[in-house]
Amino acid sequence: MADDILKAFGISAQQSGVSTGKHWLEAGGADIVSVSPVDNKTIATVKSADRSNYDAVIAVAQEAFKEWRQWPAPRRGEIVRQIGEALRAHKEQLGRLVSYEMGKSLQEGYGEVQEMIDICDFAVGLSRQLYGLSMHSERPGHRMYEQWHPLGITAIISAFNFPVAVWSWNSMLAWVCGNVCVWKPSEKTPVTALACQRIVETVFAANNVPEGVCCLVTGGRETGEWMSNDHRVPLVSATGSTRMGKSVGAAVGARLGRSLLELGGNNAIIVSKDADLDMTLIGAVFGAVGTAGQRCTSTRRLIIHESVYDAFTAKLVKAYAQLRIGNPLDEKNHVGPLIDKDAVNAYLSTISQVKEQGGTFLVEGGVLEGAGYESGCYVKPCIAAVENTYAIVQHETFAPILYVMKYQTLTEAIAMQNDVPQGLSSAIMTLNLREAEQFLSAAGSDCGIANVNIGTSGAEIGGAFGGEKETGGGRESGSDAWKAYMRRQTNTINYSDKLPLAQGIKFDL
Ligand code: NAD
DSSP: OHHHHHHHHTOOSEEEOEEOSSOBOOOOSOEEEEEOTTTOOEEEEEEOOOHHHHHHHHHHHHHHHHHHTTSOHHHHHHHHHHHHHHHHHHHHHHHHHHHHHHOOOHHHHHHHHHHHHHHHHHHHHHTTOOOOOEEOOSSTTEEEEEEEEEOSEEEEEOOSSSTTHHHHHHHHHHHHTTOEEEEEOOTTOHHHHHHHHHHHHHHHHHTTOOTTSEEEEOOOHHHHHHHHTOTTOSEEEEESOHHHHHHHHHHHHHTTOEEEEEOOOOEEEEEOTTSOHHHHHHHHHHHHHGGGGOSTTOEEEEEEEHHHHHHHHHHHHHHHHTOOBSOTTSTTOSBOOOSSHHHHHHHHHHHHHHHHTTOEEEEOOOBOOSTTOTTSOOBOOEEEEOOTTSTTTTSOOSSSEEEEEEESSHHHHHHHHHOSSEESEEEEEOSOHHHHHHHHSTTSOOSSEEEESSOSSOOOTTSEEOOEETTOSOOEESTTGGGGGEEEEEEEEEOSSSOOOGGGOOOOO
16 A cells, blocks of 8 residues: 555655755665554654754755745745645545554544644734734833744654644644754654655645755654754754753753744643543543554543542453454454554553552553554553552653543542642533633643543644643644744834934933
């Protein structure tokens, strides 16, 4: 299947992974071999960027910015509209490629491309709404207002689990804001990035967009470090683990640049005694096993009221027995593989640590073997009864391991939900208005996302997306997240024939 898709995007089996948006450079870095976790087959070998490739790309991007920033924002929006159209035309193929290279279900692969289309639509509207405020000056004959200008190069470092959507959340907004983008995709999913680059290149060529507005530099951690330490890059938007974010944040902070960090989560659903348990079951199971537990918003913890604990965990165990694990391109299956063997080892190590720390398994885990599971990346979703205070529970393991725990009062449940280092997504399932409002209040959830009667997983692009504490504090996508991609300028214009000073200061010559 890979060959057909590669052909559709004009990608060869041995391909440069460095592009300025118009030219593919001869890449001098290491080979990245993309292997599908679905069937262990090699999809393509991508040549990554060396330092001189990287510097060449940044130089082209700097030149492009000088022109692109002067295009009217609605005209930039028109280009993004056309990218949305191109993505609609390629939704099937790109969705399949995402599913095959990353291992998520085909439905989720299509969903990821739909999210890209949605953010294009959002960005088109935004291109006419980059509003600044106007203020009343304290001085006569003066006008004061603020405007938003583009920043320059936006470096985008993305994770494997949303290999293309995260890039689009950043790049579509950055482009309408007048920035140019340099993307370093995850080294685990370079081929989907090549496909996106091809799609955008075609649209840009048809519109004479300057070379350097959409750049791609494939590579690993070191390439990300070049970006973090590069004073030519005013904004680094990085999505990935908290470990990575601490390193990027420190490097960008040391040069007083801007970083937008979207890092790990440890998301919980509080299951109240007043919850609709049937509805809760769907949210909890999809949240825990969807994308094989490899979403930043995956449900990791269920904090269940003691009076419904036995009934609800019995439902969960029954539901897990019905899960079909297998090739994610087969729509009958609920759960696909983990991304690679390292992820399988992390899953197994977490299971051992849960046991060592006193947890008991309601549904046992394990690695699947035999026909259809030859890649060695398919694992069983499992459920463990634990205490929130276990060190392993405080840590995000990117795998389908669900922790269950009991509570007595809502205050106690909220404290447990908040008592982890991460602060991305949270939810309460309750039909009780008082409980819902307490959960959403200033004394409630401390996460960037707090839902009522919806699980933790699967956000809409219209809201600002991101989280607090070790999740990094950044916001992407909807609402006014665009402001992170621009610089604010306050302008005061004197149209009088006097020069009064602010605060009434007298200065006569
Ligand atoms: P990762 O941190 O291993 O890698 C992410 C990206 O960072 C890759 O492109 C990698 O090459 C790069 N990188 C790694 N170390 C770096 C460094 N020191 N400097 C610069 N770049 C560096 O993460 P992953 O395994 O690809 O993704 C899983 C993680 O991403 C999970 O923790 C998940 O929660 C998180 N995630 C968060 C969000 C969010 O929006 N909050 C979304 C998706 C994924």
